[in-house]
Amino acid sequence: MRAWRPSQFLVASAAVHLSAALLLLLRTQHWRWALGAVLLDHLALLAASLWPRSTLLGSNLVRLPDAAARRGEIAITIDDGPDAQVTPQVLAILAAHGAQASFFCIGERAAALPHLCRAIVAAGHAVENHGQRHRKHQSLLGPRGWLREVGAAQTTLEAITGQRPRYFRALAGLRNPFLDPVLHRLGLHLASWTRRGYDTRTGDADAVLARLTDKLAAGDILLLHDGRAASTAAGRPVILDVLPRLLDELARRKLKPVTLGSACNPY
Numbered sequence: 001m002r003a004w005r006p007s008q009f010l011v012a013s014a015a016v017h018l019s020a021a022l023l024l025l026l027r028t029q030h031w032r033w034a035l036g037a038v039l040l041d042h043l044a045l046l047a048a049s050l051w052p053r054s055t056l057l058g059s060n061l062v063r064l065p066d067a068a069a070r071r072g073e074i075a076i077t078i079d080d081g082p083d084a085q086v087t088p089q090v091l092a093i094l095a096a097h098g099a100q101a102s103f104f105c106i107g108e109r110a111a112a113l114p115h116l117c118r119a120i121v122a123a124g125h126a127v128e129n130h131g132q133r134h135r136k137h138q139s140l141l142g143p144r145g146w147l148r149e150v151g152a153a154q155t156t157l158e159a160i161t162g163q164r165p166r167y168f169r170a171l172a173g174l175r176n177p178f179l180d181p182v183l184h185r186l187g188l189h190l191a192s193w194t195r196r197g198y199d200t201r202t203g204d205a206d207a208v209l210a211r212l213t214d215k216l217a218a219g220d221i222l223l224l225h226d227g228r229a230a231s232t233a234a235g236r237p238v239i240l241d242v243l244p245r246l247l248d249e250l251a252r253r254k255l256k257p258v259t260l261g262s263a264c265n266p267y
Contacts, residue, residue, distance in 0.1 A: 004184040009048065009056040010177055016041045045177065049139060052173020052192045058180030061167070061191040061260070062221065068263040069219030074255045075263055076101040076246070077193065078239075079130055079169065080200075080227030082109055082116035086237045087226045091123055093240070097247040099257040101125050104169045104191075107132035107153035109227065114160045121161045126259040129153045129165040129188060139174035146182040154186055167191040167260050191260060196223035197242065203230040205241035212242070213249055221260070222246075 006014070016037050048056040055062075064075055078101055081087045087103075094101055103120050105127050110117045117127050131138060132152035141149060150168055158164045168188045170179065175190075183190055195216070197208035212222050229237035250257060 004181045007056060007058050007180070009044075010058075013041050013045060013177075049176045050174060052170075057175065057177050058183070059190060061189060061264070063194050064219040064221060064260075064263045066219070068258070069217070072218050072254055072256055073258045073263050074216075074218060074250060075221045075260050076224065076243075076257050077104060077128075077169070077191070077221060077260070078102070078224050078226050079104045080109075080134070080225045081105055082113045082120070083227045083229075083237075084113055084116070086229060086239065087113075087116050088119070089240055090226050090243060091119060091125075093243050093247070094125070094257075095123060097244070097251070097257075099247050099250075100259050100262070101257060102128050102167070102260045103226070104128045104130035104167075105153075105157060106130050106134045106227065107156035108134070110153075110160055111156055117157065117160045121163060126261050127157055127161050127163065127165060128191070128260070129157060129168040131168075131171065132156060134171055136171070138171045139176055141176070141178065143178045143182060146179050147185070150179075150182055150188065151186060154188070191221070193223040194220040199238050199242065200225050200228050200230055203232040203238045205232060205238050205245070208238055208242045209245055209249075212246055216249075216253070216255075218255055 048054045053062045054060065064073060078090065081103055082105055103125055105117060120127050129150060131149050133149060138149060154165060166189060168183055169191050173192045195212055197212045199208045202208060224239050226239055229239045232238050232241055
């Protein structure tokens with residue numbers, strides 16, 4: 001495995017800190033400028049951590065490769081499952097449309113419902129890594145915390161499905177500079193999305209579908225949820241109303257839903 005290399009942004013951040021430390025040690029008259037530079041650097045790091053589609057902290061798959069886009073491919077990614085009630089219905093909808101998807105599963109949920117993870121893989125979809133516990137403070141983890149969270153999910157999901165996940169998605173896409181070297185160590189790639197439906201916040205299927213299809217193009221990565229999905233006015237998980245309509249729209253536009261792995265490594 002090639003050694004991990006920090007992004008240019010992280011290299012520049014380290015240089016700012018080292019320069020500031022040197023100026024403080026020398027007690028030069030520029031120490032105030034040094035502290036100001038460090039403060040600005042920390043604000044930039046925070047902004048990069050809060051921007052799910054940012055590539056400043058390391059590589060981040062926000063769209064499929066150009067070759068996949070030329071083939072008319074699109075990726076539907078489904079987070080926070082598996083769910084005992086919703087996931088089987090999602091699989092049935094995908095099967096009826098002949099579509100493939102990538103399921104970013106939570107390790108603890110997968111361990112409780114291993115048969116659903118196996119059903120996902122058996123149907124030709126992919127099970128990917130969404131962390132073991134999926135706690136809200138995940139983005140504050142240090143190197144060891146990230147290794148426990150991501151590594152445990154990697155072990156759990158591989159043991160259940162017999163396949164090692166290739167992609168990781170952080171909770172809400174939030175992360176920090178400590179994540180990238182951990183992903184490299186585990187052989188994982190960070191994946192975010194091109195557009196999302198916010199289907200955990202609203203049960204309005206029309207609104208969710210509109211967000212997903214606005215400026216929709218080949219190569220897009222779409223985000224939905226089978227776990228923690230919002231409910232429609234009729235009490236149904238909104239993904240069950242959105243997904244069939246989305247797949248019909250993709251067919252109308254001659255776009256083919258595929259897994260992230262097959263789009264990025266088709267042969």
